[in-house]
Amino acid sequence: LAQVREQAMGKHIELTSALDPAAGECTADRRAVQQIMINLLSNAVKFTPEGGTVKVTSHAQDGYLVLKVADSGIGISENDLARIGQPFYQAQSDYTRAFEGTGLGLSLVRGLLELHQGGMSIESETVKGTTVTVRLPLTGPEKARGAKPVKLSERRPHVLPQGVEGNGDGYDTAIRRTA
Numbered sequence: 001l002a003q004v005r006e007q008a009m010g011k012h013i014e015l016t017s018a019l020d021p022a023a024g025e026c027t028a029d030r031r032a033v034q035q036i037m038i039n040l041l042s043n044a045v046k047f048t049p050e051g052g053t054v055k056v057t058s059h060a061q062d063g064y065l066v067l068k069v070a071d072s073g074i075g076i077s078e079n080d081l082a083r084i085g086q087p088f089y090q091a092q093s094d095y096t097r098a099f100e101g102t103g104l105g106l107s108l109v110r111g112l113l114e115l116h117q118g119g120m121s122i123e124s125e126t127v128k129g130t131t132v133t134v135r136l137p138l139t140g141p142e143k144a145r146g147a148k149p150v151k152l153s154e155r156r157p158h159v160l161p162q163g164v165e166g167n168g169d170g171y172d173t174a175i176r177r178t179a
C-alpha cells in the first residue's frame, strides 16, 4: 500500500484496506507475496481513472489466505479476460494503451502463485472495475512443509534505496513493479 499510495493520491483515488486479523499467519515467501501485491495494486491504480477506488481485503477461508484487490477502474472485456495473464498480453483499449507496461506483471503473479500451490482468479466488467482474487495455502506449499523457517533475526537487514519506504522492520527488500 505504501508503494502505490503516492500514485493513488495523485489521481485522487481512495486507497483502502480491510485485513481480517483472525486470518493469522500464512507460510509463504515474503518477497514473492510482496511482489504479487505490488503488481496487483499498481495495475489497480494504473487502470483506475481519477477519483476512483482501490480496496485490498484479506481473510482466511478453507485453509487458504484469500487476498483481493478490487478497483473501480476501466475493467477488462470478456474477450481480453480469457487471455489476460498470458506473458506479454495486454488488453487493447485507448485508455489502456495510454499506459506503459510490459504485459508481464500478471503472468509473473500467476507463476509465483503456482509455485506456492495457490491460485488467482479475475472478475471484471468493463467500465465498472476489476477484482483480482489470490489464494495462498495457509500452511505453505507441500514441498516446503517441514522446512526450517528462517527467523527474521537470522536474516541480515536490507538497506532500502533512498526514497523507498519500508514497513520499519529493517528487513524489507526493495520490490519493483513486475520484478
Ligand code: ADP
Binding pocket: 039, 043, 044, 047, 071, 073, 074, 075, 076, 084, 085, 089, 090, 091, 092, 096, 100, 101, 102, 103, 104, 105, 106, 107, 130
Ligand atoms: P502491464 O500492466 O505491464 O501491461 P500486466 O500483466 O500486469 O501487464 O497486465 C496485463 C494487462 O491486463 C494490462 O495491460 C491491462 O490490459 C490488463 N489489466 C491488468 N490489471 C488490470 C486492472 N486492474 N484493470 C484493467 N485492466 C487490467
